[in-house]
Amino acid sequence: MQDSLANSVNPAVLVFDSGLGGLTVLREIAALRRDLKLVYAADDAVFPYGRLDDAALIGRVSAVMDDLIARYRPALVVIACNTASTLTLPVLRAKHTIPFVGTVPAIKPACARSKTKRISVLATPGTVKRDYTRELIREFAGGCEVDLVGSEWLAPLAEAYLRGEEVADGRIAREIAPAFIDRGSMTDTVVLACTHYPLLLEKLRKLAPWPVEWIDPAPAIARRVASLLPAPGSPVTEPTRAFFTSGKLPGSALAKALKSFGIEAAGEAV
Numbered sequence: 001m002q003d004s005l006a007n008s009v010n011p012a013v014l015v016f017d018s019g020l021g022g023l024t025v026l027r028e029i030a031a032l033r034r035d036l037k038l039v040y041a042a043d044d045a046v047f048p049y050g051r052l053d054d055a056a057l058i059g060r061v062s063a064v065m066d067d068l069i070a071r072y073r074p075a076l077v078v079i080a081c082n083t084a085s086t087l088t089l090p091v092l093r094a095k096h097t098i099p100f101v102g103t104v105p106a107i108k109p110a111c112a113r114s115k116t117k118r119i120s121v122l123a124t125p126g127t128v129k130r131d132y133t134r135e136l137i138r139e140f141a142g143g144c145e146v147d148l149v150g151s152e153w154l155a156p157l158a159e160a161y162l163r164g165e166e167v168a169d170g171r172i173a174r175e176i177a178p179a180f181i182d183r184g185s186m187t188d189t190v191v192l193a194c195t196h197y198p199l200l201l202e203k204l205r206k207l208a209p210w211p212v213e214w215i216d217p218a219p220a221i222a223r224r225v226a227s228l229l230p231a232p233g234s235p236v237t238e239p240t241r242a243f244f245t246s247g248k249l250p251g252s253a254l255a256k257a258l259k260s261f262g263i264e265a266a267g268e269a270v
């Protein structure tokens with residue numbers, strides 16, 4: 001099936017994640033460019049990506065993306081997922097001619113802002129172990145100490161929170177505690193290197209052992225997207241749609257949450 005998005009004068013931008021985290025990126029793109037026809041796609045059938053091995057993740061993202069691009073013919077794709085971006089971008093770029101904007105740990109700006117010169121990168125276990133992430137540290141950390149903290153549960157907890165489920169503060173506090181280090185110098189900046197984490201930002205601030213600066217790269221990603229597209233045209237009139245590979249339709253709490261991100265319609269399975 002081919003979607004009518006392709007015929008629109010408003011460029012279509014596909015925002016993709018394993019689950020709901022990419023909404024934090026979609027929100028910034030929508031705020032910056034009201035003329036874009038945004039489509040959100042979540043590969044929730046295999047969420048979380050953080051636990052997949054490299055070969056499985058590359059195969060999965062590549063296959064799902066082939067299908068999404070054929071359906072929606074976007075002008076640009078945002079891989080709003082650090083776990084996927086740090087591994088799959090070269091494969092996707094080799095296969096498709098449209099631009100891909102990825103999300104990767106914001107190590108350079110975090111190190112530049114840190115006064116104590118000690119930052120933590122809070123991410124999924126997948127992102128933490130990537131060569132790509134270690135290369136970013138080698139290239140951009142300068143004299144800054146970078147602690148990599150892989151959290152297995154924070155992304156699923158963020159999903160549960162957005163679905164309106166009870167999430168105990170203690171569970172979140174346990175996941176973020178290793179990011180707070182006082183060893184010669186104290187952590188003063190934490191990179192949110194998983195797009196799910198800004199969904200919990202209020203709680204993260206409240207539960208932090210001491211105040212730190214939380215770096216959410218979403219506004220910078222939105223600016224990068226805008227820079228790759230033609231100058232803004234007239235605002236879109238149709239609502240943003242969301243698609244889920246599981247085929248599950250959102251319950252009432254999630255539908256309400258999606259609405260707060262500008263998503264009026266959740267469509268059929270991808």
Ligand code: DGL
Nearest residue numbers: 021048049050082083195
């Ligand atoms: N939102 C994804 C990211 O930015 C990760 C969640 C997952 O493990 O699937 O890394």
